[in-house]
């Protein structure tokens with residue numbers, strides 16, 4: 001298939017994206033540190049022709065014990081192993097612009113791009129968890145606006161470094177005795193507000209030129225950043241209207257940055273609970289809820305929004321005086337706005353918030369049959385709300401099998417999803433598939 005088609009990215013977290021996913025009878029939690037398990041799943045989604053898989057990352061342990069395994073592997077290390085076990089699937093690694101340095105990141109992603117032959121992507125994050133600061137010295141967490149300011153210069157430097165070798169600088173002409181044409185390898189001599197970097201990079205130009213840049217920026221600063229730099233963006237996925245509004249804001253931010261309106265592929269959150277009847281799917285969702293523990297909400301509120309709520313009971317509503325305005329929140333600001341809305345408009349207690357967050361950190365919770373999901377996917381796509389979806393599964397392996405065996409064939413029959421990979425790099429696949 002050529003032209004416009006739905007993109008699917010797997011948010012690969014094998015303990016499950018639902019808080020209680022690891023407790024499901026079929027979940028292979030004992031294998032969650034076994035690289036063979038990751039290779040098996042990566043090959044499965046590649047056989048199903050997904051665009052990419054994605055490894056999230058944080059730099060501090062999350063306070064609830066059930067969340068302590070959220071960042072099991074350093075993403076670039078894990079994806080290097082998956083790069084040599086697969087051939088086509090895109091590999092999206094998360095790395096932080098707040099706690100890393102541009103030279104190291106440019107080098108690591110250039111390496112992954114060479115190892116994977118043009119399939120590397122960088123999920124650019126500014127790391128919102130305040131606990132991470134304590135793992136990198138004594139300075140407190142940088143403010144939200146400063147993190148994005150630093151991120152912009154960081155990405156500028158990385159892009160200059162990727163461009164510091166021309167594509168034909170590596171000559172390797174044995175007869176002429178020319179290994180590298182040094183006229184085509186240049187220092188970047190960057191001197192800025194946050195970084196001084198001379199360059200050039202130690203690796204020749206990556207096969208994609210620039211590995212794909214992915215981001216999730218929902219706040220005003222986040223959207224401006226995305227408009228300037230991102231090739232793909234994670235979007236909220238709870239309601240069609242909300243996603244349509246988000247996507248049009250992103251398209252406008254992209255145009256304001258002087259880029260083509262559709263330059264960014266919008267990938268909405270999708271966390272489906274599927275069964276052959278709606279009734280059965282609801283039952284599975286209810287079972288997952290029964291297996292969950294609501295007290296994770298205290299750790300999430302602290303880590304995401306800086307709120308200390310231990311004195312508030314689970315069945316209480318957070319008192320107004322403890323709720324800051326969104327622009328005072330230094331962590332996950334956009335998610336806070338959604339939670340604030342639920343507290344103010346729907347009177348959510350802490351237990352309601354816990355339930356709301358247990359299914360998927362990023363929203364897009366869907367309960368129903370494969371046919372219903374295929375209809376919803378098609379409807380969102382036809383409406384122009386999305387270019388694709390970021391699939392978070394509540395647990396493994398059954399929900400992935402149902403998605404591949406029962407949802408994708410419906411989309412293929414409708415001509416909305418590929419049957420084969422086209423030749424080319426990940427960047428080319430995203431460019432060709434974007435509306």
Ligand SMILES: Cc1cc2nc3c(=O)[nH]c(=O)nc-3n(C[C@H](O)[C@H](O)[C@H](O)COP(=O)(O)O)c2cc1C
Pocket residue numbers: 055056057058094123124125126127128129216217218219220221222223234235269331332333334335362390
């Ligand atoms: C699907 C998705 C995946 C994300 N993955 C990570 C991650 O791996 N590490 C991280 O620190 N932040 C992650 N984030 C958070 C974003 O980087 C960003 O902080 C968040 O979307 C809030 O943006 P804002 O501060 O502009 O509101 C993710 C967000 C979404 C929606």
